[in-house]
Amino acid sequence: MSTRPHRRALLLQVGAALLATSGWPAARAALGDKPIRLIVPFPAGGGTDVMGRLLAQALSQELGATVIVDNVPGATGTLGSAQAARAAPDGHTLLLGISATHAIAPSLFKDLKYRPDDFTAIARLAHGGNVLVANPGYAANSAPDMVALAKRSRDPLIYGSWGNGSGGHLAMESLRMAAGIETVHVPYKGVAPLLQDVVGGQIQVAMADVAGALPLLRAGRIKALAVTGRKRSSALPEVPTLVEGRIAFDTESWFALFAPARLPADTAKQLAQAADRALRRPELIEKVKSLGMEADPISREAFDKQWHEDIATWARVVQASGAKAD
Secondary structure, three states: OOOHHHHHHHHHHHHHHHHHHOHHHHHHHHHOOOOEEEEEOOOOOOHHHHHHHHHHHHHHHHHOOOEEEEEOOOHHHHHHHHHHHOOOOOOOEEEEEEHHHHHHHHHHOOOOOOOHHHEEEEEEEEEEOEEEEEOOOOOOOOHHHHHHHHHHOOOOEEEEEOOOOOHHHHHHHHHHHHHOOOEEEEEOOOHHHHHHHHHHOOOOEEEEEHHHHHHHHHOOOOEEEEEOOOOOOOOOOOOOEOOOOOOOOOOOEEEEEEEEOOOOHHHHHHHHHHHHHHHOOHHHHHHHHOOOOEOOOOOHHHHHHHHHHHHHHHHHHHHHHOOOOO
16 A cells, blocks of 8 residues: 555644744744835834844744835824824734834824824833933033032033933933922934034033943943933943932833734734744844843733833823923
């Protein structure tokens, strides 16, 4: 009797077992062969774009599918986010969101074209704080020193951030309220011109993102007083957090993967599992660290909880500070 039917049956069983135990074939079966569009709501070349391209490459490998980055800049990230919110919930349109677009924007913009419940949270991709920096000649060398100096001075503390309503602006407003000091905010159109004025001494103190500040910190052209977030930055392990300086502010910035609302549960699960595997790759972990962030995977449920807690936290800060978007 021929053994071919038995051999064919055995091969089919082995193939079924491989499909059941490997990640991407099952995900590909759920998503089909259609390319996945990853909207990055900021221009090419910035830190968010770099993160988007790292993610697209890793997801392509994990899913066995083509993931294409589509930069849709405008309105401080809200234009591309709104476009993603209106896309079909089939897993073929994803969004690289950040805390500014998904935790701060809902309370900052009165005419925002989307709401938090327009999205399905898939995964937190990276998280970390900003860094409070100063001109090397500034008298304070830590956040508590800065607060003490501000309280002794008759004049308010003048600080800069990369824009009205930015994460840096609101972090400093939180510091102001927690420490009980008077401040004056000077908004800049981006981190680069802000830091150049700190170097030049036109402004003494600023809140900046870690990745943008790192080259100047390493060159000794500015100094770090503290970092925001729940733990120290691996890029600046010697710099204490604000909480360590007894300033009650630990909210952090993050990158996250979102899909439109009403995404089928099985598709959301497949995407979350693929993102989790991608974030555990040593090469991706190191590249994320170069952006001043941490690739530290948590469950979808844990991130969804953090996201909604951050929305409430930033809403309180926006209301108390009277911050308005540019």
